Amino acid sequence: MKTATRPGLWSAPGLAGLALALSSGGAEAHMITTGLGPVYDGVAHFALTPEDGIPVAGLAVLAGLRGPAHGRLALFAVTTSWLVGGAAGLLIARPGEGFTAALSLLLIGGLVAADAPLSSWAVAAVAAVLGASHGYVGGSSLPSDSSGFLIVLGMSAAVFVSYAIVAASLLPLQSRLAHIAMRVSGSWIAASGLLLLGWTLRGGIRIAAQ
């Protein structure tokens, strides 16, 4: 498998994706309009929403720590549940509470930092909860017509690709240093989630995706 021998090349798209997420500007509206149609709008929305992108990247790091079997199950679990959650959000159209991003960052980051010895099904369950909750929040802010579903479809496709790229770039890294770096990244993700939770409780922010 080529990915096992060329981690540097495979890490490039992941880093580029992270760079895009971190360099995103302020939220001008609740939806990104690319002019290329609703599917691409959904892709752009995911790429420019760190509240969605970072938990997915954290999930990929968790898969990177645990191994390929965990990664494969979680890949399909997070994508499918994102799609189903998004569709549910479209139908119910009742925006959720603003704690989704903070809690998922705290959960995923905590599991990565602790290097929690989860089974592959447990990781898949975490992925399903993450996908369903974020998909629901995203879907509930979209128009409840066919374009809304296509946007959710675009988001889910972006989740699939982003997760696959990050996980594929991390899975071959088996050195102790890489393992420690992944756990440190988990502690940073959890710490960011905890700060965001406090910020949300204080009422100082309004999550851009809602």
Place this chain on the structure above:
Amino acid sequence: MKAGDSGLTLTCLLTLALACSLSGPASAHIVAGEAGGFLSGFKHPISGLDHILAMVSVGLWGAQLGAPAIWLLPVTFPIVMAFGGFLGLIGVPFPGVEVGIAMSALLLGAAVLAQWRPPLFAAAALVGMFALFHGHAHGAELPAGESGLLYSIGFVIATGLLHLIGITIGTVHKWAWGRRLLQAAGAGVAMGGVYFLWQAVVA
């Protein structure tokens, strides 16, 4: 790994650093005094010398103690610091924060100076306690804003990088002259702590 791949990775890392530094504040519904983006959060922990000294000395001490403390302390510190920040954000009072921060520089510097090697649990508990003071001080000062997540990420990454700087400096510990250098650095941090303690108590 091929040399070309390393170059590509380095290019991507530089692109990432550039992209991070270019991230602007949220422009939607912006109000003066609110938190901006990644860069605003990144600048917050490095805006005070007392914080810088304490965070770097955590890395120095971790490097002196060696594995597993060298990575356990930097994993523990951000989470505990964020918990302190969480308490500060929701308004939980925490008395003597400035004294605690000054004491952290003083005692961590003294630990590096004395090459103190307590049990791992005690080292983690000490660092965690100081992390609470630093986190609370930051949390109480954090402005409200639209880019809460980017701000938080910048804030946490800056803290982590200060530890990394300390760990990197601490790698000189494997040489005899390096150990003396680290002790001198610890003495400097401790003297800084004395100054900040004086400021916190008298001023």
